[in-house]
Amino acid sequence: MLALLPVNFRGVSRFAVALFFAMLGSLVLQPLSVFADDAALTERVHQFLYEKTQALGEEVVIDLRPPSPHLPPCLDPEPFLPNANQAPLGRVSVGVRCGEQQRQVRYLQAQIDVIGPYAVAAEDIPRGTRITQAMLDTQHGNLGELSSRTVTDAEAIIGNMTRRPISRGSTFQAHDLQAPxxxxxxxxxxxxxxxxxxxxxxxxxxxxxxxxxxxxxxxxxxxxxxxxxxxxxxxxxxxx
Incomplete structure (x- = not known):
């Protein structure tokens, strides 16, 4: 909070006094304007990430780092994921296009934790086995702590062949599976x-x-x- 000290204007010209208060106003109002712009930006990015992750699990926690105070305001922010094919889990980078023609691009960092179900092997599965529903079990946990290549959806696993042996209780990585x-x-x-x-x-x-x-x-x-x-x-x- 800005602290104001007593100032003695005796013997100072009116122009100097007016200049003093103009400078003081710019010090107070500018940070408030920047704060409002940053709040709108972070709120838009937070909403975007929630929309992308709410269907992944039962509980979503998003920790978004604030934008750099040295950057200019981001007008009409339009968030996007640099890697659209990867689920936004764990530590992710979020791109934001700014301006009327969205020519300015900046990036924010976020930690996304999603508590939800994921598939694991219910038994030891040999290499070259075609996976069935009976071979799978379900666990609950923080999906953000899993590898980015983990296949969490059982429907995406069933029917595929194993490229290597899968131990009981292990998750399935994309490179562990191949189409029959x-x-x-x-x-x-x-x-x-x-x-x-x-x-x-x-x-x-x-x-x-x-x-x-x-x-x-x-x-x-x-x-x-x-x-x-x-x-x-x-x-x-x-x-x-």
Whole structure:
């Protein structure tokens, strides 16, 4: 709080007195204006983060660091996540576009803790196993303390194959899972090419293993090789 000391203006010109009070007013009003701008900015970012995280768990705690006091006011703040494909959990950086044309960009730091459920292995799961519902269990905790690559949703785990053994009680990392093979190397497969007025199907030999939406090389005859995308068991499509 600003403390005011007694000032003796005896013998001082009116202009000097007016200048003194003008300077005093700028010292008082400017910090209040900056504080109001910062409060509006942090409130907007806090609301944005809550909207992004409220569906992840049962309780959300957001600790947002205040913006730097050395930066100019952020008008019409529009928050965004630099990594839109990653859930905002733990320590995250939040981008904010400022100004009418949003040309100014600044970043704020936040700690986001979400208490909620996450899937773990209910038993030891060997490598190469297709995961079923019975192999999963549910635990509750701070999702922000988990690895950023942890797959917490059971629905996103079921049906996938394990790339390595998973111990009982362990979480599932994205690199631990792979889509089930729909095409195996050396298998006879059907490759479909279609457009607005045509549809052609050819039979060839898969040169790679592949899961859903993965690209696989297919050999036709002895020389022709084409790459196609897996869309079903033993069926691939050529993307134009």
């Amino acid at each position: 093979r729909l095409v195996e190397r050396g298998e006879r497969v059907t490759v479909i090419a279609e457009g607005a007025s045509f549809r052609v199907a050819r039979e060839g030999e898969a040169m790679d293993d592949g899961g859903l939406n993965e690209r696989v090389r297919v050999r036709f005859g002895s020389r022709e090789i084409m790459e196609a995308r897996v869309i079903d068991k033993g069926v691939l499509r050529v993307d134009f």
